[in-house]
Amino acid sequence: MSPPFVLCFSSFLLCIFPIISLALHLPLTQFQTNPSRDPYQTLNHLVSSSLTRAHHLKNPQITTTPLFSHRYGGYSISLSFGTPPQILPLIMDTGSDIVWFPCTHRYVCKNCSFSSSSKNNIPSFIPKQSSTSKVVGCQNLKCSWIHHTNTTQCDECENNSTPQNCTQVCPPYFILYGSGTTAGVALSETLNLGDRIVPDFLVGCSIFSSRQPAGIAGFGRGRPSLPTQLKLDKFSYCLISRRFDDSTSSSTLILDSKSDFDKKTNGLTYTPFLKNPIVQGKEAFQVYYYIGLRKITVGGHHVKVPYKYLSPGNDGDGGTIVDSGSTFTFMAREIFEPVAEEFVKQVKNYSRARDIEVLTGLRPCFDVKGGEKPMEFPELRLHLKGGAEMALPLVNYFAVVGDGAACLTVVTDGGVGGGEREVGHSGPAVVLGNFQMQNYYVEYDLRNERLGLKQQLCI
Numbered sequence: 001m002s003p004p005f006v007l008c009f010s011s012f013l014l015c016i017f018p019i020i021s022l023a024l025h026l027p028l029t030q031f032q033t034n035p036s037r038d039p040y041q042t043l044n045h046l047v048s049s050s051l052t053r054a055h056h057l058k059n060p061q062i063t064t065t066p067l068f069s070h071r072y073g074g075y076s077i078s079l080s081f082g083t084p085p086q087i088l089p090l091i092m093d094t095g096s097d098i099v100w101f102p103c104t105h106r107y108v109c110k111n112c113s114f115s116s117s118s119k120n121n122i123p124s125f126i127p128k129q130s131s132t133s134k135v136v137g138c139q140n141l142k143c144s145w146i147h148h149t150n151t152t153q154c155d156e157c158e159n160n161s162t163p164q165n166c167t168q169v170c171p172p173y174f175i176l177y178g179s180g181t182t183a184g185v186a187l188s189e190t191l192n193l194g195d196r197i198v199p200d201f202l203v204g205c206s207i208f209s210s211r212q213p214a215g216i217a218g219f220g221r222g223r224p225s226l227p228t229q230l231k232l233d234k235f236s237y238c239l240i241s242r243r244f245d246d247s248t249s250s251s252t253l254i255l256d257s258k259s260d261f262d263k264k265t266n267g268l269t270y271t272p273f274l275k276n277p278i279v280q281g282k283e284a285f286q287v288y289y290y291i292g293l294r295k296i297t298v299g300g301h302h303v304k305v306p307y308k309y310l311s312p313g314n315d316g317d318g319g320t321i322v323d324s325g326s327t328f329t330f331m332a333r334e335i336f337e338p339v340a341e342e343f344v345k346q347v348k349n350y351s352r353a354r355d356i357e358v359l360t361g362l363r364p365c366f367d368v369k370g371g372e373k374p375m376e377f378p379e380l381r382l383h384l385k386g387g388a389e390m391a392l393p394l395v396n397y398f399a400v401v402g403d404g405a406a407c408l409t410v411v412t413d414g415g416v417g418g419g420e421r422e423v424g425h426s427g428p429a430v431v432l433g434n435f436q437m438q439n440y441y442v443e444y445d446l447r448n449e450r451l452g453l454k455q456q457l458c459i
Contacts, residue, residue: 028077055413077092079193079217094323094325182204184204220287230257270452275290277313290320396436
C-alpha cells in the first residue's frame with residue numbers, strides 16, 4: 001500500500017505537468033538569509049548555523065536520501081533549466097550531492113528568513129512552462145540516485161503482470177536537514193550552460209521546504225551531483241570576502257570538462273583527496289571531500305592534538321573535510337581547545353572580552369578598542385599532506401565585532417552563547433568552512449584526486 005505522502009504527490013503531479021567541453025565560467029555570489037543588522041546577532045546566528053551544519057555532516061541520519069543541514073552565509077550560482085530556459089539561484093554546496101530547486105507556483109517555504117526577497121516572491125521553476133520537463137519513472141536508474149540506493153523503487157510494478165509497462169513514477173524524496181526539510185519529486189530536465197545543452201539532467205523539484213529558502217546545487221562526490229552528471233574533470237572557484245551583507249559583487253565558478261590529464265595549474269599547491277570512509281548507515285561520508293591535515297600551528301607554535309582526530313578512521317570518525325556550505329570552520333573540542341588556549345596564551349596586548357563571547361557564541365574574543373596600531377594576532381596556519389599550507393590572513397580567522405572586539409571565527413560544541421549545541425564525536429573532526437576560504441582560489445581536480453590552493457584577491 002502506498003504511503004499517504006506518495007498518494008498526495010501522485011494526484012499533485014497531474015496539476016504540475018501537462019504530460020506525464022570547454023571550461024565554463026559562472027558568477028559566484030554571496031547568499032544571505034539573515035536580515036538582522038545587529039552584528040552580535042549576526043555572528044551568533046552564523047555560529048548556530050555552523051554548528052547545526054557540523055552536527056549534520058558528522059551525524060548523517062539513516063534515511064532513503066542524504067540529510068543536509070540549513071546553511072547561512074553561503075555562496076550561490078545561477079543555473080538555467082528547461083525549454084525555454086528558467087534561471088534560478090542555487091547555493092553551491094560541496095558537502096552534498098543532490099541538485100534541487102523550488103518548484104511550481106504552489107511552492108511553500110515555512111519558517112524561512114529573507115533579506116532582499118519577498119516571502120511571496122521565491123524564484124521557482126515552473127514545469128508546465130518547459131517542454132522538456134519529465135517526471136522520472138521508478139524504473140529509471142536515476143530514481144535510485146536521488147534515493148541513494150542500488151535497488152529499484154517500483155513497489156507497484158512488482159505485482160504487475162507486465163512490469164516492463166509499469167508507469168509508476170519515482171517515489172517522492174523527503175530530505176531532512178539539521179534545522180529544516182525539503183520534499184518533492186525527481187525530474188529529468190534540460191540544463192543550459194552557455195553554449196552547452198545537457199539533456200536528461202536529474203534535478204529535484206521541491207514543492208515544500210522548511211527553513212530552506214533557496215535550492216541547492218550539490219557539488220559532492222555522489223552520482224547525482226552536478227560535477228558527476230556533467231562528467232567534469234575539475235571545478236574551481238574563488239570566494240569573495242565576507243562582509244555579512246547582501247553584496248552585489250561576484251567571483252567566478254569554473255566548470256572544466258576537458259583538462260590536461262596531470263597538468264597542475266600555475267601557482268597552486270596541492271594536497272591529495274583522501275579515501276572516503278565506508279560506514280554502514282552513514283553513506284553521506286562518501287560524498288565529502290576529505291583532505292589530510294597534518295598539523296596546526298599558532299604563531300609558529302605546533303599545537304599538539306591527538307592524531308586520531310586528524311585522520312579519518314575506518315569507523316568514519318576523525319579527519320578533515322572541505323565544505324562550502326559551512327560558514328565558520330568547526331573543530332572537535334579535542335582540537336579546538338588547545339588551539340584556543342594557544343591564542344589566549346600568546347595574545348598579550350589585549351584583554352579577554354567575555355561579554356562579547358556570550359553575545360556572539362565565539363571564543364576567545366579580545367578587547368581591541370583604543371589601539372593606535374593595527375590589530376595584531378598570532379598567525380593561524382594549517383599544514384596539509386603533500387606540502388600544501390594555508391597561512392590564513394587575519395580577516396579569515398578573526399572578525400571585528402561591534403565597536404572594539406575581535407573574535408576567533410572557529411566553532412566547537414559546548415561553547416558559550418550560541419555554541420551550546422552538542423555536535424558529537426562521530427564523523428569528521430574538522431569541517432573547513434567558507435569563511436576561512438575567502439580570497440583563496442580553490443581547485444577540485446577530480447581526475448587526479450587532489451585539491452589545489454592559492455591565496456589571491458577574489459574580486
